[in-house]
Amino acid sequence: MSPVTVIVGSSVGGVRTAQALRSRGYAGDVVLVGEETVAPYDKPPLSKGVLAGTSTGDDITLLTESAARDAGIRLLLGRAATRLDVAGHRVELADGEQLRYDDVVLATGAQARPSPWGAPPGLHVLRTLADATTLARDLRRGGPLVVIGAGFVGAEVAATARGLGVRDVTLVDPAPAPMSRVLDPAVAGWFARLHAEHGVTTRFGVGVDGVEQVEDGLVVRLGDGTPLPAATVVVGIGAVPNDDWLRTSGLRLDDGVVCDRFSRAADHVHAVGDVARVPHPRRGGLGRAEHWTNAVEQAACVAHNIVRPDAPRVHEPVEYVWSDQYDRTLQLTGHTGGALGHVLVPGPDPERSFAALYAEPDGTFAGAVTVSWPRALVVCRKAAGTMSLEEVRQLVSARRPSARTGAVT
Amino acid sequence: MALVKADLDLCQGYANCVVAADDVFDLDDDGLVVVLRKEVSGSEMDRISDAARSCPVAALRVETP
Ligand SMILES: Cc1cc2nc3c(=O)[nH]c(=O)nc-3n(C[C@H](O)[C@H](O)[C@H](O)COP(=O)(O)OP(=O)(O)OC[C@H]3O[C@@H](n4cnc5c(N)ncnc54)[C@H](O)[C@@H]3O)c2cc1C
Ligand code: SF4
Numbered sequence: 001m002s003p004v005t006v007i008v009g010s011s012v013g014g015v016r017t018a019q020a021l022r023s024r025g026y027a028g029d030v031v032l033v034g035e036e037t038v039a040p041y042d043k044p045p046l047s048k049g050v051l052a053g054t055s056t057g058d059d060i061t062l063l064t065e066s067a068a069r070d071a072g073i074r075l076l077l078g079r080a081a082t083r084l085d086v087a088g089h090r091v092e093l094a095d096g097e098q099l100r101y102d103d104v105v106l107a108t109g110a111q112a113r114p115s116p117w118g119a120p121p122g123l124h125v126l127r128t129l130a131d132a133t134t135l136a137r138d139l140r141r142g143g144p145l146v147v148i149g150a151g152f153v154g155a156e157v158a159a160t161a162r163g164l165g166v167r168d169v170t171l172v173d174p175a176p177a178p179m180s181r182v183l184d185p186a187v188a189g190w191f192a193r194l195h196a197e198h199g200v201t202t203r204f205g206v207g208v209d210g211v212e213q214v215e216d217g218l219v220v221r222l223g224d225g226t227p228l229p230a231a232t233v234v235v236g237i238g239a240v241p242n243d244d245w246l247r248t249s250g251l252r253l254d255d256g257v258v259c260d261r262f263s264r265a266a267d268h269v270h271a272v273g274d275v276a277r278v279p280h281p282r283r284g285g286l287g288r289a290e291h292w293t294n295a296v297e298q299a300a301c302v303a304h305n306i307v308r309p310d311a312p313r314v315h316e317p318v319e320y321v322w323s324d325q326y327d328r329t330l331q332l333t334g335h336t337g338g339a340l341g342h343v344l345v346p347g348p349d350p351e352r353s354f355a356a357l358y359a360e361p362d363g364t365f366a367g368a369v370t371v372s373w374p375r376a377l378v379v380c381r382k383a384a385g386t387m388s389l390e391e392v393r394q395l396v397s398a399r400r401p402s403a404r405t406g407a408v409t
Numbered sequence: 410m411a412l413v414k415a416d417l418d419l420c421q422g423y424a425n426c427v428v429a430a431d432d433v434f435d436l437d438d439d440g441l442v443v444v445l446r447k448e449v450s451g452s453e454m455d456r457i458s459d460a461a462r463s464c465p466v467a468a469l470r471v472e473t474p
Contacts, residue, residue: 292465293465296463322423329423375436378424378436
């Protein structure tokens with residue numbers, strides 16, 4: 001009997017694992033199981049092009065039926081996995097079918113952290129294509145829109161809504177600035193101003209006490225008592241891993257599936273993407289990434305480990321995430337944020353682009369945030385953890401096209 | 410032997426391809442991908458197809474004739 005790899009979860013982590021198995025010449029069966037009925041699709045455009053109406057469901061499809069057939073990938077869509085039997089090498093589906101496997105890949109990702117204020121009509125979370133479609137419809141009715149949570153998804157929704165012409169947009173977060181988990185106060189403040197310049201009302205440093213349904217819509221009540229009337233509310237307060245179906249598996253679960261350096265949760269049980277909690281290659285401890293590129297790199301690594309169990313590879317990601325807000329692209333790599341020292345390097349057009357470089361206490365380069373300056377980002381992604389801050393500063397500065405060099409501040 | 414193709418209308422300068430294979434991909438001053446070497450050999454296929462699949466906007470293709 002030929003070997004079988006069952007991949008559970010059919011978004012970017014699962015699809016890329018299946019494709020990478022084939023491109024590495026895996027000769028067994030590849031079965032890709034997904035809970036949703038629509039063809040596997042990509043998530044980053046959901047808060048960007050799909051909301052804006054510039055990308056369609058087809059544009060964001062990761063794997064069509066015919067591409068799956070051509071690649072020899074068996075797609076089982078609309079089928080949720082409900083149980084994993086590690087000793088018996090079986091995945092059980094909601095309809096009772098049992099899938100035997102030689103290797104299994106857990107790629108069930110994450111879901112939006114549920115709204116603590118219930119789900120009255122007009123209140124949305126954003127994680128799936130269905131979420132994006134209903135939100136896009138509501139946004140076209142106009143404002144007011146209140147976005148609760150100014151992480152990447154919340155900030156992108158506010159920006160996209162302004163782009164759509166929604167008039168009255170308020171972005172609320174108990175933190176003092178947007179994306180404050182990964183940005184230092186100066187860069188976060190720059191983004192707060194960017195949103196304000198584009199007409200978004202920002203309410204940072206204040207929490208939400210409740211969301212009430214009233215006759216003609218919703219009212220978001222802030223911690224300081226302010227009522228914000230809203231036609232549409234988006235709750236973007238993070239994501240939680242889809243690991244519930246593994247409760248009875250005996251695998252170690254701790255806000256995700258705990259893995260070793262090879263992304264293995266047990267013998268022949270691998271994990272990929274947002275659901276996987278893996279040892280951090282440089283800082284120690286366990287971490288769970290929620291970024292697209294991590295899922296893709298881990299998929300390639302796991303596929304290799306399935307094909308070459310004799311020579312497994314370690315998953316050693318350098319954190320990388322991008323975010324598009326208005327006409328700016330924010331790119332983050334490595335370890336960034338408040339507690340670290342940093343320097344700012346102005347970009348080719350200092351009004352619009354810059355790089356913030358962060359250092360560990362010993363002066364080693366830790367990571368960077370770049371705004372609309374991809375060439376600087378490339379340098380920084382390669383340098384994380386290997387050079388001093390000063391070395392990286394020089395390399396990044398050298399990436400400015402000389403004719404347009406601005407003054408270093 | 411395979412051919413690497415980039416669609417510059419799609420490219421957003423996310424630079425995943427450059428990090429995955431900087432001998433084949435680079436960025437120009439405007440942050441758009443430059444294919445440094447269009448032909449890649451069979452032994453490089455794994456690595457270069459991984460790099461192409463790491464493009465978030467599917468701007469890259471590796472075509473075998
Ligand atoms: C709106 C939005 C915008 C984003 N923007 C960016 C960005 O700009 N840049 C960036 O780097 N990252 C971004 N991300 C994060 C990125 O999309 C995720 O890191 C990535 O999708 C993770 O992929 P995954 O395959 O691990 O998990 P997921 O994408 O969560 O997919 C998991 C899949 O598993 C399925 N599933 C779950 N449970 C089961 C089950 N029991 N049985 C069968 N199937 C199951 C789900 O239906 C889903 O299809 C964004 C995410 C969102 C939601
Ligand atoms: S990964 Fe894609 S979007 Fe990014 S630079 Fe390469 S081709 Fe362009």
